[in-house]
Amino acid sequence: MLSACALAAAIRSGDLAPAEVAARCAAAIAEREEEIRAFTALDLDAMQEQARRPDLAGLPLAGLPVGVKDVFDTVDFPTAYGSRAYCRHRPAADAPVVRMIARAGGLVAGKTSTTEFAFTAPTTTRNPHRTAHTPGGSSSGSAAAVAAGMVPLAIGSQTAGSVIRPASYCGVTGYKPSFKLIPMLGSKTFSWSLDTIGLFAAGVADVAFGASAITGRPLAIDPAARPPRLAIVRTSRAGSASPDADAALHAAMRAAERARASIREVTLPPEVETADDAHAIVQAYEAALALADEWDRHRDLLSPQLVAYLEQATTVTPEAYDAARRTTRLARHAFTDLVEGFDAVLTYSAPGEAPVGLASTGSSIFNRLWTLLGAPCINVAGSTGASGLPIGVQIVGRFGRDRAALTAAAFVEKAIRAA
Amino acid sequence: MLSACALAAAIRSGDLAPAEVAARCAAAIAEREEEIRAFTALDLDAMQEQARRPDLAGLPLAGLPVGVKDVFDTVDFPTAYGSRAYCRHRPAADAPVVRMIARAGGLVAGKTSTTEFAFTAPTTTRNPHRTAHTPGGSSSGSAAAVAAGMVPLAIGSQTAGSVIRPASYCGVTGYKPSFKLIPMLGSKTFSWSLDTIGLFAAGVADVAFGASAITGRPLAIDPAARPPRLAIVRTSRAGSASPDADAALHAAMRAAERARASIREVTLPPEVETADDAHAIVQAYEAALALADEWDRHRDLLSPQLVAYLEQATTVTPEAYDAARRTTRLARHAFTDLVEGFDAVLTYSAPGEAPVGLASTGSSIFNRLWTLLGAPCINVAGSTGASGLPIGVQIVGRFGRDRAALTAAAFVEKAIRAA
Numbered sequence: 001m002l003s004a005c006a007l008a009a010a011i012r013s014g015d016l017a018p019a020e021v022a023a024r025c026a027a028a029i030a031e032r033e034e035e036i037r038a039f040t041a042l043d044l045d046a047m048q049e050q051a052r053r054p055d056l057a058g059l060p061l062a063g064l065p066v067g068v069k070d071v072f073d074t075v076d077f078p079t080a081y082g083s084r085a086y087c088r089h090r091p092a093a094d095a096p097v098v099r100m101i102a103r104a105g106g107l108v109a110g111k112t113s114t115t116e117f118a119f120t121a122p123t124t125t126r127n128p129h130r131t132a133h134t135p136g137g138s139s140s141g142s143a144a145a146v147a148a149g150m151v152p153l154a155i156g157s158q159t160a161g162s163v164i165r166p167a168s169y170c171g172v173t174g175y176k177p178s179f180k181l182i183p184m185l186g187s188k189t190f191s192w193s194l195d196t197i198g199l200f201a202a203g204v205a206d207v208a209f210g211a212s213a214i215t216g217r218p219l220a221i222d223p224a225a226r227p228p229r230l231a232i233v234r235t236s237r238a239g240s241a242s243p244d245a246d247a248a249l250h251a252a253m254r255a256a257e258r259a260r261a262s263i264r265e266v267t268l269p270p271e272v273e274t275a276d277d278a279h280a281i282v283q284a285y286e287a288a289l290a291l292a293d294e295w296d297r298h299r300d301l302l303s304p305q306l307v308a309y310l311e312q313a314t315t316v317t318p319e320a321y322d323a324a325r326r327t328t329r330l331a332r333h334a335f336t337d338l339v340e341g342f343d344a345v346l347t348y349s350a351p352g353e354a355p356v357g358l359a360s361t362g363s364s365i366f367n368r369l370w371t372l373l374g375a376p377c378i379n380v381a382g383s384t385g386a387s388g389l390p391i392g393v394q395i396v397g398r399f400g401r402d403r404a405a406l407t408a409a410a411f412v413e414k415a416i417r418a419a
Numbered sequence: 420m421l422s423a424c425a426l427a428a429a430i431r432s433g434d435l436a437p438a439e440v441a442a443r444c445a446a447a448i449a450e451r452e453e454e455i456r457a458f459t460a461l462d463l464d465a466m467q468e469q470a471r472r473p474d475l476a477g478l479p480l481a482g483l484p485v486g487v488k489d490v491f492d493t494v495d496f497p498t499a500y501g502s503r504a505y506c507r508h509r510p511a512a513d514a515p516v517v518r519m520i521a522r523a524g525g526l527v528a529g530k531t532s533t534t535e536f537a538f539t540a541p542t543t544t545r546n547p548h549r550t551a552h553t554p555g556g557s558s559s560g561s562a563a564a565v566a567a568g569m570v571p572l573a574i575g576s577q578t579a580g581s582v583i584r585p586a587s588y589c590g591v592t593g594y595k596p597s598f599k600l601i602p603m604l605g606s607k608t609f610s611w612s613l614d615t616i617g618l619f620a621a622g623v624a625d626v627a628f629g630a631s632a633i634t635g636r637p638l639a640i641d642p643a644a645r646p647p648r649l650a651i652v653r654t655s656r657a658g659s660a661s662p663d664a665d666a667a668l669h670a671a672m673r674a675a676e677r678a679r680a681s682i683r684e685v686t687l688p689p690e691v692e693t694a695d696d697a698h699a700i701v702q703a704y705e706a707a708l709a710l711a712d713e714w715d716r717h718r719d720l721l722s723p724q725l726v727a728y729l730e731q732a733t734t735v736t737p738e739a740y741d742a743a744r745r746t747t748r749l750a751r752h753a754f755t756d757l758v759e760g761f762d763a764v765l766t767y768s769a770p771g772e773a774p775v776g777l778a779s780t781g782s783s784i785f786n787r788l789w790t791l792l793g794a795p796c797i798n799v800a801g802s803t804g805a806s807g808l809p810i811g812v813q814i815v816g817r818f819g820r821d822r823a824a825l826t827a828a829a830f831v832e833k834a835i836r837a838a
Contacts, residue, residue, distance in 0.1 A: 075712070075716075086511065089511055092505065092508055093712035093713065093716075094711070094712045094715075094716075095712075096708045096709060096711045096712070098712075099708075099711035099712055099715055100708070100711065102715070103711070103715070180611070183611060183705070183708050183709070185608050185611060185708070185709055186712075189604050192599070192602060192604060215737065216736075216737060217737045286602070289515045289519070289602050289604070290515060290602070290604055292513070292515045292518035292519065292522070293494070293512035293513045293514075293515070293517075293518050293605075294512065296513075296518055296521070296522070297494075297512075297513075317635075318634065318635060318636045322819075400741070
């Protein structure tokens, strides 16, 4: 994998030119894309042409190539949202995040594959670690492109578990910031209360670097931080964790403890646990409205699973939705109280290794609650399951305290590597 | 003006056919549009054709024609967002609110004029009460079209004061629901924390009818409600209210009191008052990102006032934005505490009558705080200023208690009419 931090440092010191990085990415894509199928649109010539701009080294992203999930609008690439209904779509404007990347001196290498409207109908993208396995979804292409060393940085989005899960399956770092830290505008909305932009990169320092560069916020790892106080949270869904997931969490706990983190097992209060069910209600109610046009006009171009989902979704009443929103609000307060006294939560990223086959992108059972709470989440890579595929652990922080969450994640990452 | 409630009732009782209503609207538009310039796109033939559908009378909107502000995407009409940069733009999908209108049996008569990206650069729309005066903005065409009797219902949006102010200037009812009651998706975003869909109609019962029909929520006026307890709030900006605005507020207070409402003057706590300044910071920070593409690619097609605004807007730091968001959160809590014990706030809608000329759409000084708080707001029409132009008063409710706010507004409206 390509470390965004290391590449940017080498560019800034003059050891490497942006054009050399772009050439390296172009070569990796040329070599592996036919097998991995991470991209839906590419323009490697344009990327390499842009990489010759003389001002790039001085910009925050230093000319690094970036993969952009194909739910975000781009003027320079077709934008299909993973849907047959948009197969010839060319947006009129770039999504703000695409402009933020460009302003920061990032080069959009291409659009990365997404499940249909970032829901469940899979892409043909393969897991670079074992190509018969799913890379996870919905940000399938972004996770796979980073894992395959094609780009040092990629943008995805998470409505349930679409950043953390594929990051875990592909053995990369995934970072879902606090809700709305980066604007989701210019994307195809599935759920306006849940859709959240995320980043993929090799390590925790790399996603922190990428997020800092794109947002202009001070999100880099705090080098002066003391060992974190970690709340170990298994949730009432712990029974869905495979022995692999349990082993990865256990190993991360022990490694963090050895590195002098404080560790305490914590049970979520009922107000937080019950909010897990609210996620499905919020998502369904909003998806039925967000995809109203596609439902009314292009139903024949939607996947059977999306049609079945939206059919059910239209039965969610405004009253049920309002109640789920209230449950969410109470859960957010209760979670904030809970993490008072901790630096972060350490929990499962996914139920296990990437499942075999490309028909399903896996389960978001260990992700959707945190998405609903709007909390920053990071998949920390570094462990492997029984079959040798990657499996991560998840750091969850307090809303708006992204730097603290990233710093705790970097600590756990280092501890796992040292173990 | 056309009462949406009365027309829908006549259609349901069989006294009137949807096609007759459509023909009446088409005739009013044909008669006055050249002078008023409320629409940017019209298809009166298509509307009248659709009005013959046999199922309309049984649907919530009963086939009523609706004007849709041209910040909302429509497949069947060009969508320019009031901007030269989008003069040939045809969106790929209808905004969810447009589909909600269609599903409810409303007929989109056309697109109504908006200031550039719903900011300040004015349209050529004229105030139907006196055509040398502005109708207000940014929802200029929607307010004017309802005031001119062209349509019984129109959709607008408010980021600062873009629904309540034009409603006051045009002597119509404007209703800005609680934030996100109706999804803003498929609109050109100016500020994602502030942009809120609003409705225009003749009377309070008409906007309540329209909002109920479009959302499927029970928002109709509560006929069993007792006379409301009204908090009279002038704010620290009361010095900007003209004698006309003061007289209108005073008249509404006295009329409500005579109708047995309880009236108490209330001073806003400092946590709420200071939030007024937060509006500008939130709006500027978000606009600079929301319009990133237009700034980067089409600056030559933006108005000088928008260019000047965005130039300043880019200087707002993430820290200042975060602080403004915290101020907003505290203000929302403080306002909720304040209105405990009241049914609604009664306050100014606008500083005075519609100003003369079309160069400015007037001031949002009495609107932006309530938009920031996400509170439901209703302009109650019925008064006139010294020069004979309309001037309204504003009912502000508690977030999420839209029916109570509408019911209080209907009470004040009736009291003003009776006075």
